[in-house]
Amino acid sequence: MDTSKRRIALVAGIAVTVAAASVGGVNGWDRWKSRCSAHVAETPAKVLRSIQARPADQVDLAADRGSDSINPNAARGVLASARKPGGGFSPATRVLVSGADGRSADSVQSIGTADGDPILAVGPPAWVGSALKGSVVVLDRHTGQARWGRQYFGDAVQGRQLPGRMMVLQLTSRPMAASFATADGDITWCTWVGTDPVISYPPTFTSDAEDGQLYVVREPAEEAGDRSVLLSRIDGTSGKIAWEQPVDGVDRLSSLDTFGDQLLLSRWDPQMYVDDRWAALSGRTDPNAGAVVARSAATGDATWTYDGPDPSGWIVNVIGVRDDTAVVVARRVKADPKTGGPAGEALNQSWLIGLDRTGKERWRQDLGSALVYTLADDAKVADDVVITDESKSTDPKVRLVARDLTTGKVRWTKMTSRSGPTIKLEVSTVIDHQLVAAGANPRGGLQSIDLTTGSQQAVLTDGDIRNIVGDNKSITFVADGLVFTLDHT
Template structure:
């Protein structure tokens, strides 16, 4: 959102220090940190009124300051497109201008929905010196009014949903999780994650919810303590009770956490890292399993198995998604030092798409060659019973390839061209039996792709679409500083 995590971490540390002093030293700090619920208080009525959508035919972009709506012409274009969408979607009825009331255009983001009404994380105003409380808000898509809101501290929050409740997690001076009744925002529980306040910047903080309602959270420890480790916690999503917290030894960072039956899967390394960094991790460490996928018991948190790739030659493994008894991963390695003057970058990369069972054994594998050139996880997506990969070499147009979840075999391929733009798999969602995804520049927009046949329809012709979420009947997204919800016919 509007303020960087590192800046927020610094500001949070200042707030912690001020709270400790004003409340009377250590004892005062202990009283302050025990007030978890105070960190998710109800959003004041004045703030709620500022987060509202206008009827689509009455939106006036004129009063919005250009510093908060960086491209008014692009906003007008996407607004016109959303009034007459294709692909079986109905016209937008209400539009929220994200750059209103001093917020930046990126500070209102969709994180879920309740019966078709979008759940938004609305960040604090952008300027320094203002309050640093954002709000999680449920917006009535028929009236444009906020039904309820709960505050959070800082510039970022992420959510997990269960039937009847919305859980939010935030990385402040002490990580925390809270659960609200999604009908009225009533606070059900709030709990701290970990035993100690975090006093320095920590990047790792992610979560997932299992089918039986357990919330799993992983974060870096408060301080550097001997052996590298992260902390993995299990929290009951009904009561908020922390069942256990376990250090994961030998792992000092996690890029993703996924539940998989009675397992919890941890991918270590950021799939967006540069090739030079991948080479350094896998070769300078002298550990062929440095990029391995780590599995822990969902019951106890203890180690169960690791998967280090198709062979023992050094791979970085990232989870694409899990469904039923199959976890889909992508494994990548470099065949030679990228600075060694050898083959081109395309020829250096090797990528495999792999299906694993719950014991970590391979069900199937598909050799993707050098087709995935940059971001392993964002260029692959599990959608229904297919796994979609975005493949290309540096000089070629990208193509989408749909693989059968059970076998990995190719079902269909979509070739990008001048008339068929590339899409962003990392900005996509499944609506029924279709994948709805953002198009790339110059025009962007939204595309709807049939998961069975690969046939495509245009939803929006224009718009730099970001932060797209959806359910079986609608999609909510941000495009050029405007927030839309489109219902599917």
């Protein structure tokens, strides 16, 4: 942007682009930038210097730890494993000890990459309204030093990337979105996401980015049960809010996914247990109570809903999207004929379904009662397949199934036991058509699965993997208070 001609002005909570000549030229720009900096200030140099990954053979856990949150024995185990990884990954060259300077193991999250360098959210989580601050930093993977950082406030931060830009949404008493260049952290815009404060906990606050646009859904401050969530589109280049629309009749959402010219909204938490799903739908007369809701990305207007494979009452969650197919899981709980309450596992039903951009079914697969518990760990879209982890509490066997995303046909199946090298789909990433996922068992390390054949290799044989991101060069993950980046060869 040419700063001599344009600036971003905050008017009634909405960022609008105006000619600099009409608002004071460069001075107007300076005032705007100063206001943005107050909310996403540069991370102090002292803090930035403390965020440094040391050579893997020079890590001194006793000296670097600075916090009782790291178990030295566990950290030594994952460190030794990362020095000799499998699955086509090179040994770790640098390691960030995330417990330094009072930061706990929970306070470092890998949220993206910038030209192969990991982007991390570092700092103590805080309650809404707290003055505590964390930082979004880019860690130079060759020198180990944080190149730049921007502070955020509040108890949650979301990172969304567009080419050359990192957008951060910070949940404070009044949510804000800010964008800065991934090369140097220079602010390009900031804007409040609405004018009213957040008053509930935990609030609805989620987002997605696609084709240069940022989409945000949040809840306004009216009384619970008498409101609709608000959906906004923010231009990723200027920060201008293009539109804001209420999603009528929906007071809470668990996810927002971009799907071509559509936005898909899932209402219910995908980790709901059987009894919770029963309570959510029992006695409701609204046939769309558990439906996926689609909105136009161009205007925010309603387009279609999908309420399950039949009108008998389902909770539907979006698993992921790719090209012209959105994969959803529809689950319901039948009534026990003896008690009238939620039935046992055998009467819980799960369907895996592919939808086109009009909301019509492309394919469906009846999974019986295989996806009963934590859905985020049971299903994932990975490249051109959808992976499901199908098991029952009464069966020691676990079945990992890969289906073609376009047709729903089974590509391969892997059988294992609960004591074997099972994986956590929720803690996984895709690199070079391999799914790299945390082991499901305690200290299960990392496993790599070829998405074409299903062949599996151990990347790490030890480690409690907390989160992971990847690109076409490497993976970055947090394990036992340490942050690693491993190159893929």
